[in-house]
Amino acid sequence: MSKDIIKPENLVYRRTPVLTKNTMHYCPGCGHGTTHRIVAEVIEEMGIQEQTIGIAPVGCAVLAYNYFEVDMQEAAHGRAPALATAVKRLKPDFFVFSYQGDGDLAAIGTAETIHACNRGENITMIFINNGIYGMTGGQMAPTTLEDMKTATSPYGRDIAMMGNPLKITEIVAQLPGTCYVTRQAVYTPALVRKCKRAIRQAFENQKENKGVSFVEVVSNCNSGWKMTPVAANQWLEENMLAFYPLGDLKVSK
Amino acid sequence: MKELRLMKGNEAIAEAAIRYGVDGYFGYPITPQSEILEHLMAEEPYKKTGMVVLQAESEVASINMVYGGAACGKRVMTTSSSPGISLMQEGLSYIAGAELPCLVVNVVRGGPGLGTIQPSQADYFQTTKGGGHGDYRLITLAPASVQEMYDFVGLGFDLAFKYRNPAMILSDGVIGQVMEKVQIEDYKPRWTDEYIKKSFPWATTGKNPGKPHIIITSLELDSEKQEKVNIHLQKKYKECQEKEVRYEMIHCDDAEYIFVAYGSSARICQKAIQLGREKGIKVGLLRPITLWPFPSKILGELAGKVKGMLSVEMSAGQMVEDVLLATKHKVKVDHFGRFGGIIPTPQEVLHALETKIIGG
Known part of the structure; x- marks a missing residue:
């Protein structure tokens, strides 16, 4: 193959410089890698790499700081919105985003999530919901569906015993401090493009100090769900989206 | 120009923070130290020096806000009393592990549990022997007067930044509540963003073109490397023991x-x-x-x-x-x-x- 085809006009895809060259540790088929990429592409396209600080969670994305080529802070479990609050207030000209999973954002960090949203911090919160604790080996999450089997609900989530799956995104949409609350997914190319537009909006809102922009990404966990990547995406569409329907929950003018 | 004022110990902490050019205070009310947040809110330092003051939803949130601010190279602090300080131990361990400078004030009350709101010194072990998980130390200053409450805010920040480690003012309900005369200093300007970027290359101040991004973390999964992190911390603590005894x-x-x-x-x-x-x-x-x-x-x-x-x-x-x-x-x-x-x-x-x- 001739090298002359490597020309700008032939370029259809390239790695964004807002991602490092580190190999991601995410399982093949996992939505984290795609979500990382589109967040990074948004940062690149907005030209804000040097004015962005990201907050990584505890969970599968704990090492997100190794992948985003922006200044990063790694928070204690659930506390990313508290860190983001301080960073944004002390550096109001910066773009600040937190990146959390369901256990981090909707279980141990519920108070930090609710209060950062209620105060109307001018930050972007990215929330990956795959209904399971991936990093610790597939335990029940606050968002685990009824009857869903996990390592700590081996016979399925029994609502009477274990409580209900939590729709935290619907809760934060009720709070006056949020300006944009949306639920997206990244398991098809069309949905990736749509999710990227939502993330772009969520970052653009920071320019206008409108409050929290909250993007839930309903994702998969083929390792934790014990399925092939393809089967996991089918299961996501049939089960997760039935309980967590996609779309905007709140768009403030 | 030196000015003498009659102040409570708690007010002295707040006034010193404003005048020393502290960038941010994040706290949650608890007796016997609520005057600190009250004084800060009444003084409106965000109008005077640009200092951020925020009443957080909990002590857990407060100490993690401190983590976020400290990671940006800002001078940030929180204050509480014993039960609230217990809630902060996880955050303090992370801050020490990530080598971030900050100031925490504990106006100690009696315990254990909800205990009493009266003065005590029963948090000595928690402060000097650990409190949170892992091998770390807090540089601990013990004021015996309202003047020292005032003076140790600046000293605490200086030591915290010198060693990139949290500093603690271990006070008690007597020193927090008693009124004494205090010599207060003029307002010092806060550090500029340019100064912070130049002075603290470890801080998240925005990626520099052509240079690697900055990562603030206390995580190191490779045990060989994690041991090196601990050896480095112990070396720092040894230097502190040699130079900073007062x-x-x-x-x-x-x-x-x-x-x-x-x-x-x-x-x-x-x-x-x-x-x-x-x-x-x-x-x-x-x-x-x-x-x-x-x-x-x-x-x-x-x-x-x-x-x-x-x-x-x-x-x-x-x-x-x-x-x-x-x-x-x-x-x-x-x-x-x-x-x-x-x-x-x-x-x-x-x-x-x-x-x-x-x-x-």
């Missing part, structure tokens, strides 16, 4: 007996010394100002010169363990304490010296 000696020159006491207990001991000397008992006071690093060397030296030492604390006996370690059983050491919010009288303290050390 203490005050009162009437120690001719002393046959020594009170070892910090904070408000040291003030009570000063009166007990006067009463003792009126009775012909040659007693002095060694007041640790840094509880960590602890003034072990001077106590070891005094152990060869005096007949006995009494560690006086508003606790069941915590600092006395460090006195015993420092004096290596070369001299008689005992402890006298009241707890649960009871403040000992000078007469009680002197009586304890007479019965436990002199006559014991």
Whole structure:
């Protein structure tokens, strides 16, 4: 193959410089890698790499700081919105985003999530919901569906015993401090493009100090769900989206 | 221009923070230190110096806001009292692990549990021996006056930034609530973003073109590397122990007996010394100002010169363990304490010296 085809006009895809060259540790088929990429592409396209600080969670994305080529802070479990609050207030000209999973954002960090949203911090919160604790080996999450089997609900989530799956995104949409609350997914190319537009909006809102922009990404966990990547995406569409329907929950003018 | 003001210890902390050019305060109300947040809100420092003041939803949120601000190279602080400080231990461990500078003030009340809102010194172990998980230390300053409450805000930040480690002011409900005259300083400007970026290359101040991004984390999954992180921390703590020990000696020159006491207990001991000397008992006071690093060397030296030492604390006996370690059983050491919010009288303290050390 001739090298002359490597020309700008032939370029259809390239790695964004807002991602490092580190190999991601995410399982093949996992939505984290795609979500990382589109967040990074948004940062690149907005030209804000040097004015962005990201907050990584505890969970599968704990090492997100190794992948985003922006200044990063790694928070204690659930506390990313508290860190983001301080960073944004002390550096109001910066773009600040937190990146959390369901256990981090909707279980141990519920108070930090609710209060950062209620105060109307001018930050972007990215929330990956795959209904399971991936990093610790597939335990029940606050968002685990009824009857869903996990390592700590081996016979399925029994609502009477274990409580209900939590729709935290619907809760934060009720709070006056949020300006944009949306639920997206990244398991098809069309949905990736749509999710990227939502993330772009969520970052653009920071320019206008409108409050929290909250993007839930309903994702998969083929390792934790014990399925092939393809089967996991089918299961996501049939089960997760039935309980967590996609779309905007709140768009403030 | 120096100005004298009559202030509560808690107000002195708040006023010192504004005037020292602190960038951010994040806190949650708890007795007996709520005047700190109240004073800050009343003074509106965000209009004077640009200082951020935020009432957080919990002490857990407060200490993690401190983490986020400190990671940006900003001078940030929180304050609380014992139960709230317990909630902050996870965050303090992360801050120490990530080597971030910050200031935390504990206006100690009696415990355990919800305990009492009255003064105590029962958080000595928590502060100087750990509190959170892992091998780390807090640089701990123990003020014995409202003036020291004021002065140690600046000193605490200076030490925290020198060693990239959290500093703690371990106060108590007496020093927090008592009013004394304080010499206050003029307003110092806050550090500019340019100064922070230039001075603290470790901080997340925005990626520099052509340079790697900055990562603030306490995580290192490779045990070989994590051991190196710990060795580095221990080296730093050793340097701190060599250079930063602070203490005050009162009437120690001719002393046959020594009170070892910090904070408000040291003030009570000063009166007990006067009463003792009126009775012909040659007693002095060694007041640790840094509880960590602890003034072990001077106590070891005094152990060869005096007949006995009494560690006086508003606790069941915590600092006395460090006195015993420092004096290596070369001299008689005992402890006298009241707890649960009871403040000992000078007469009680002197009586304890007479019965436990002199006559014991």
